[in-house]
Amino acid sequence: MQIHLVLPGLLWPGAPAISPTAGLALPALSRLLGRGEQQIADFAPLDRQLAALFGLGEGELPLAALRRLGEADAPVDVTTGEPPAQWLCADPVHLHFARDRMLLSDFPAEGDPPDAAETAALLASLNDTFADLGRFEAPTPTPARWYLRLAAPTEATLYPLNDVIGRPIAPFLPEGRDGLIWQRTMNELQIVLHNHPVNQAREAAGRRTVNSLWLWGAGALPGTLKAPQPRVQASDPLLRGLARAAGLTPAEPDPGAALAAPATDTLVVLDSLRRPALQLDLDAWRAALADVETRWFAPLAAALDQGRLAALTLSAPGDRHTLSLRLGRQARWKFWRRPQPLDALLKTLAPPPAALPTEPPPENP
Structure with missing residues (x-):
């Protein structure tokens, strides 16, 4: 053995x-x-x-599809469908300034992540506003990991969340053919999240807000x-x-x-x-x-x-x-x-x- x-x-x-x-x-x-x-x-x-x-070797890895498959409530269409479903990790994060740099913090289980009700309200607004992108969803009972089932494939270099935690985000913004599109999308996501009643209530209570999503891991499951x-x-x-x-x-x-x-x-x-x-x-x-x-x-x-x-x-x-x-x-x-x-x-x-x-x-x- x-x-x-x-x-x-x-x-x-x-x-x-x-x-x-x-x-x-x-x-x-x-x-x-x-x-x-x-x-x-x-x-x-x-x-x-x-x-x-x-x-799995070189090239962009379909980490979002693989991680979604590893969740307890993995949907059937992670592995089925023609063409195969394309996924993004769309993890909730908190952006804040430190001097002149924008830093990123995630929401670990012990870090006051949004609860199930907050997650449902935030995702409902995102799905209403960004229906053209696909569908946002969160597995249960881990609402700090979110996903976007893409309506269409994308080609962009997207950096994993763990590479960015605690660091300035500027060097890790999306790149590649669709990089600018996803940079603009992230800015629009931040506006919707900033104005959402869930975040206004969290801020009023002295809690960290979910003021952005970190997008990464695009792709479909391999063979x-x-x-x-x-x-x-x-x-x-x-x-x-x-x-x-x-x-x-x-x-x-x-x-x-x-x-x-x-x-x-x-x-x-x-x-x-x-x-x-x-x-x-x-x-x-x-x-x-x-x-x-x-x-x-x-x-x-x-x-x-x-x-x-x-x-x-x-x-x-x-x-x-x-x-x-x-x-x-x-x-x-x-x-x-x-x-x-x-x-x-x-x-x-x-x-x-x-x-x-x-x-x-x-x-x-």
């Missing part, structure tokens, strides 16, 4: 002077890092890495995909959609089920570290990492030591690098290899300090 564990957010993106795991007991992770064969690759977006596992493993565990809707497109029924991450008999090769994607790393929330990241150590690293290390697990692959996509760690049965005998603390690994991946100038600046004439 082999397990491939994908763990975005494991590589803490903070300054190299910080020791993010100081005082945190991570014996199983340290043992795995010390005994495994490591490879460090350059940065690649997580969405593309997940898609590549299922055989049948090939899964890298016969079993997939994930809570992320994109990965669940990829699994369903490959003919699998994904399950929620569960280390007991992953290691249970009968032995089945399994792909597991854990996303508990991803958001704390994106938001540089060190306390939340440390708490999530301690949970992963107890629930995943410890039983996986034990299964390797006992010979119940033939191989473990750990993939950790980060903001600058991706760590790949491979351990086979022979790793259990490499007792001479000392454990490697995660902090030590992070220091090897940190960018070098900026070089100080060797010459004094020129004097003003």
Whole structure:
């Protein structure tokens, strides 16, 4: 039995002077890092890495259609229809100025997203005003993920929401043949949302408003995909959609089920570290990492030591690098290899300090 564990957010993106795991007991992770064969690759977006596992290569990826397929209430016409339905992610966001730059914040589950009634009212107005674009909808019970079933295909370069969170939006505006059309559409969406009674009530109550939508992931579902493993565990809707497109029924991450008999090769994607790393929330990241150590690293290390697990692959996509760690049965005998603390690994991946100038600046004439 082999397990491939994908763990975005494991590589803490903070300054190299910080020791993010100081005082945190991570014996199983340290043992795995010390005994495994490591490879460090350059940065690649997580969405593309997940898609590549299922055989999707270069070009624009239909991430919206795949994510919609991964929702609990995926409609039948995600996978049927001739021609296939074209989808966009149309996620609710909040735009705000910081000095002279427009920044974007999303609405995670803990970030006061619009509730079901607010979502229904906002989407009704959008569908009335923008009927020519297609139909907006939101799955239940996750109203912070919205979709647009397009009335017609589009050709534009649209950047995933996770690339933009907390950053100025200017470099990420739509580009390509239809880029200007979608830029104008986003401006018109902002006007409708700004004037909506739902947002006026949220603003009056001191709550963040849904004052824009972030559009990304355009496309239709590809043909049948090939899964890298016969079993997939994930809570992320994109990965669940990829699994369903490959003919699998994904399950929620569960280390007991992953290691249970009968032995089945399994792909597991854990996303508990991803958001704390994106938001540089060190306390939340440390708490999530301690949970992963107890629930995943410890039983996986034990299964390797006992010979119940033939191989473990750990993939950790980060903001600058991706760590790949491979351990086979022979790793259990490499007792001479000392454990490697995660902090030590992070220091090897940190960018070098900026070089100080060797010459004094020129004097003003």
